[in-house]
Amino acid sequence: MAVYTDVGDEELKAFVAGYDIGDVVSCKGIAEGVENSNYLLGTESGNYILTLYEKRVSPADLPFFIGLMEHLAAQGIACPTPVKDRQGVALRQLCGRPAALVTFLEGMWPRRILPHHCAGLGGAMGAMHQAGASFAMTRPNNLSVSGWRVLFEACRPRTHEVKAGLAEELETELRSLEAAWPAGLPIGVIHADLFPDNVFFRGDQVSGLIDFYFACTDFLAYDLAVCLNAWCFEVDGSFNVTKARLMVAAYRAVRPIGPDELAALPVLARGSALRFLLTRLYDRLNHPEGALVKPKDPLEYLQKLRFHRSVTRPGDYGIE
């Protein structure tokens, strides 16, 4: 939950006057999204999401994110579409922060993941990867293997506060991944954070994908690996092969997965688990006093990481 910047009514009125969307009718801070301040803005022409980009999002990356949403929407992917002001500009300033207005997406994210959600996710992810193939901009994934080392070193001296022996386990894991990290897999635009709260459904159907603020250029199969972690484990830590199978089958129906990508899934899944473990660990150790966001449990991802270490072939995920 997060609203970091309180937007005044007068500032908002002046901001909205720059668009051709009618007057402000209502504006409510949304208790969702960890990185930015989000408002549900009602105007005479409908509902929008107003986002103020806070310090965790680099302003230099914003043209990539805005451009990507515009590109995907133009390709028919259901995602928030940046609204341009009367001058044709989508990325503006509000309360001293970069700000953008995007279209409102109907639907709700699933709190309890059922197998059909995983199928829906797989199809939507495949379509997004296909649509992204014609997107011209690139952005490196700074939360991939080289970034993990930096994060780990920042956490290492205090890692024992979270769990005894964790630093040693992470050091071994990181060395192993640095050595085993694949090369030469198909690359493209990935979402990189397709957790359930970023995938909206209406009824059984995906109604859209949101929150592209970790999107980057990386192995397409890495997005699948993120989703194996985020969608296919049960609350008790067990891995649900039915969900994984449905997700991958629906993905493949849109974009074929090569044998090299399939073979790399276990190591990509280990890497993805380490990525979320490390960012959660960092946030836990650096949680500011009085922060409005409750840090998530890093150890959930230690359990997932250990599971992936035990995987010897994609068949262990239910995928052939």
Add this chain to the structure above:
Amino acid sequence: MAVYTDVGDEELKAFVAGYDIGDVVSCKGIAEGVENSNYLLGTESGNYILTLYEKRVSPADLPFFIGLMEHLAAQGIACPTPVKDRQGVALRQLCGRPAALVTFLEGMWPRRILPHHCAGLGGAMGAMHQAGASFAMTRPNNLSVSGWRVLFEACRPRTHEVKAGLAEELETELRSLEAAWPAGLPIGVIHADLFPDNVFFRGDQVSGLIDFYFACTDFLAYDLAVCLNAWCFEVDGSFNVTKARLMVAAYRAVRPIGPDELAALPVLARGSALRFLLTRLYDRLNHPEGALVKPKDPLEYLQKLRFHRSVTRPGDYGIE
């Protein structure tokens, strides 16, 4: 900001199916309101606010709050109107908590208070008091003078952590107010928490009052005293007599203020300042680790309390 209970999509669907308002289109937790969990719910028939009542609201009081909103709305006061389900019931259960759906109110609360806002507030408060006169239910104000003593005793041992000497000043103040607290003033339903974030405006006009969860039966003039504190001080602590004069004049145009009420305003304003000082002090001292709500500054109200102690007659507020 507050969303304490995360409502699942399946639970929500089942809940909404009990109403004649169409299917759920979207549902977003709102980062407003301190006491309850609030969601902006979009359905096929429009927007609603879904409130789950958390532990600070006593379930026994809910029929009073719901009944009051129904009564005021029926009298033409712009406020959230409880929506009844197919069985005619407004107060239901969701996620193990009492829950109600109310109509969505357009408008925004003013971040920077201008004099015309105070005039709008005064008129709306007067109309609410008049409309409340025919409301049959009553609820004692448990945050009036007898409640302050309880709060103070709970805080006293640790009050010095906030400010040296504060316990002594509060003890003296409380004794003085217990002795001087008026009796026999006109009584009725008051809002008791009419801070700017509970008063919505569209353009220059009040579009509605929200958050009736401190409403109770008490001196009508006590509501005015709360608003002198909440609306008429500048950020630098100075008292703005223009704002007070406009607020009271607009109120009087709807409901006359008796000379006894006018004479009691300084002591009521002191009491109201002490009430918010004590609840903020309590929240500051009992702020749970990892809480999502940032406690407000109790000392802002110490400054206001001292100002009111210096007031000898209503004329010092700009009111004659």
